[in-house]
Amino acid sequence: MNLALLKKLVRILEKSSVDEIEVEEDGLRVRLAKNSPGRGVHPPPAPSTVHAAAPPEQAPAPPTPAPAAPAEPGVKLHEVRSPIVGTFYRAPAPEADPYVEVGEVVQPKAVVCIIEAMKLMNEIETDAGGRVVKILVENGQPVEYNQVLFLIEPV
Amino acid sequence: MIDEPKLRQLLEAGTSGTLQQHVPQGRPPGSAPFRGPVHVFSSLDSTNSRARELAAAGAPEGTVVVAHVQTAGRGRQGRGWMSEPGKNLLMSLLLRPGIPPEFLGIISLYASVSVAAVVEKITGGSAGCKWPNDVMVAGRKICGILSESALTPEGVGAVILGIGLNVNQETFPGLPDTGATSLRLETGADHDLAGVLCSLIGELADRYGSVTRRDSGRIIDEWTRRSVILGSGVRVDRGGTIIAGTALGVAPNGALRIGTPDGVVDVVAGEVHIA
Numbered sequence: 334m335n336l337a338l339l340k341k342l343v344r345i346l347e348k349s350s351v352d353e354i355e356v357e358e359d360g361l362r363v364r365l366a367k368n369s370p371g372r373g374v375h376p377p378p379a380p381s382t383v384h385a386a387a388p389p390e391q392a393p394a395p396p397t398p399a400p401a402a403p404a405e406p407g408v409k410l411h412e413v414r415s416p417i418v419g420t421f422y423r424a425p426a427p428e429a430d431p432y433v434e435v436g437e438v439v440q441p442k443a444v445v446c447i448i449e450a451m452k453l454m455n456e457i458e459t460d461a462g463g464r465v466v467k468i469l470v471e472n473g474q475p476v477e478y479n480q481v482l483f484l485i486e487p488v
Numbered sequence: 489m490i491d492e493p494k495l496r497q498l499l500e501a502g503t504s505g506t507l508q509q510h511v512p513q514g515r516p517p518g519s520a521p522f523r524g525p526v527h528v529f530s531s532l533d534s535t536n537s538r539a540r541e542l543a544a545a546g547a548p549e550g551t552v553v554v555a556h557v558q559t560a561g562r563g564r565q566g567r568g569w570m571s572e573p574g575k576n577l578l579m580s581l582l583l584r585p586g587i588p589p590e591f592l593g594i595i596s597l598y599a600s601v602s603v604a605a606v607v608e609k610i611t612g613g614s615a616g617c618k619w620p621n622d623v624m625v626a627g628r629k630i631c632g633i634l635s636e637s638a639l640t641p642e643g644v645g646a647v648i649l650g651i652g653l654n655v656n657q658e659t660f661p662g663l664p665d666t667g668a669t670s671l672r673l674e675t676g677a678d679h680d681l682a683g684v685l686c687s688l689i690g691e692l693a694d695r696y697g698s699v700t701r702r703d704s705g706r707i708i709d710e711w712t713r714r715s716v717i718l719g720s721g722v723r724v725d726r727g728g729t730i731i732a733g734t735a736l737g738v739a740p741n742g743a744l745r746i747g748t749p750d751g752v753v754d755v756v757a758g759e760v761h762i763a
Contacts, residue, residue, distance in 0.1 A: 417756075420757045451743075451757065452635065453592055456639065458640045460640075
């Protein structure tokens, strides 16, 4: 992938209404995203699929969202995204400790949360290890497909 | 196939042991999808927890964990699940369905229609299904299902289907009279746990191809036929926003279709209350 192509992609992104472009060529993948606040972080939900929140008596929230830990400037953060639509839980049970806290270092394949959909409790693993910089969703809240849940800084 | 007499010996004695399933000769491939061993435990904290450990250690699909007593039976999000020792069927089944995450919801309907089929065969009456995975008899809950899966970056890992079916228990302290029932309460007779387990594994095996082939039509048809909420007014709390409408049906991925004044919406998570 040459520089000219990269510049061309940037121009396309700037002029378009989409927030992100991802291109893969010869094993090299480049993702370009617009940097406006809030954009690209929460992709819009699928038009006809909605989420019903869990009933109020279950899963009293641990104190979330946790404050963000400062990340090194310029470091590319890894995003853990939700693979399904469902309800986000930070802990396996209401009285249990959360799987991860901000500032904690996690290993690749560590379970970081549960997403419940249709009474199926799905443990979500992170594919990259590092320090948890930010938890973007509150316990017990609905999440959409591909929504960013955690930001992880490589260590 | 499970050696039912040996299973009965273990369950009646309340002792631990492992039975290997054998596949009868001449059976076509796919007709006996569950070939894992059946582990019987006199006491366990939770059959789901043990099944997860076995899954992590590479146990084959169809591995069954049964407990005479559960000391820390779990419901959804850590809710307790109480059962008198030896009275009910407390089991977990290990599945490796190899389906994409968006199709996982069908597992809840699959489990509930399989349980409903067993309940109907034993009671001779009808069982009802409430979205997504409750099985009811005359408005009372007879079964608790807790399914768990691991979603890895590579896709869906093991799925643990935890099923607690009320068999011979007659009273349910802490629950209103209208809250729970059992096969014993519905038929007036005790039922053999080994027979109920083999029957349930048979029903689950019979429908498993619909899950792995992602051909949910049969499961959805069966669920729809038994539904106690379709056509009813329902209310769903969506993160503080109420969706109210009529339960219209179930989408191919198991989502509940609700007709609202603003159009049809598919609900995939949370509890639905009949309005």
